[in-house]
Amino acid sequence: MTQPTPSDARRRGALIEGVAADWLSAKGLALVARNQHAKGGELDLVMRDGETLVFVEVRHRASHRFGTPAETITASKQRRLTQAARFYLHRNGLSCPCRFDVLAVSGTPPRLEFEWIVGAFEAN
Structure with a gap:
C-alpha cells in the first residue's frame, strides 16, 4: 500500500472540513471562516x-482501529487551539461568548458518521 502524499492529505482534509461545515450548517450553525491560521495553530x-x-476542531479517521477521532485532541492540542482562538479574537477585534466544539468524523465518503461534541473543552 502506498502512502498518501501531503497534497492528497490536504485535499482529503479540505473535503472533510467542507462536509463538516455543511453538516454543522444544517444543524443551525453559520459558517464564519475556514482554515484560520493564527499564532501556534x-x-x-x-x-x-x-x-x-x-471554534470547531474537525478530526477524521477512516476507522477506529487506532482510536476514535475525538481521542486525538490532546491537552497540548487544546492549548494550541485556545491560543489560536485568542489570537483570532484579538486580530478581529471581537469580544463575545465563545466555545470549543469537536466534530469527530468517521468513515470514508460518502459514508461518514459524525459525533458532535459541544463544549468539548474549556479555554485554559
Whole structure:
C-alpha cells in the first residue's frame, strides 16, 4: 500500500472540513471562516451559534482501529487551539461568548458518521 502524499492529505482534509461545515450548517450553525491560521495553530472552522462564536476542531479517521477521532485532541492540542482562538479574537477585534466544539468524523465518503461534541473543552 502506498502512502498518501501531503497534497492528497490536504485535499482529503479540505473535503472533510467542507462536509463538516455543511453538516454543522444544517444543524443551525453559520459558517464564519475556514482554515484560520493564527499564532501556534490553525482553526479548522469558525462558526456562529446565535451570539456564540464557535471554534470547531474537525478530526477524521477512516476507522477506529487506532482510536476514535475525538481521542486525538490532546491537552497540548487544546492549548494550541485556545491560543489560536485568542489570537483570532484579538486580530478581529471581537469580544463575545465563545466555545470549543469537536466534530469527530468517521468513515470514508460518502459514508461518514459524525459525533458532535459541544463544549468539548474549556479555554485554559
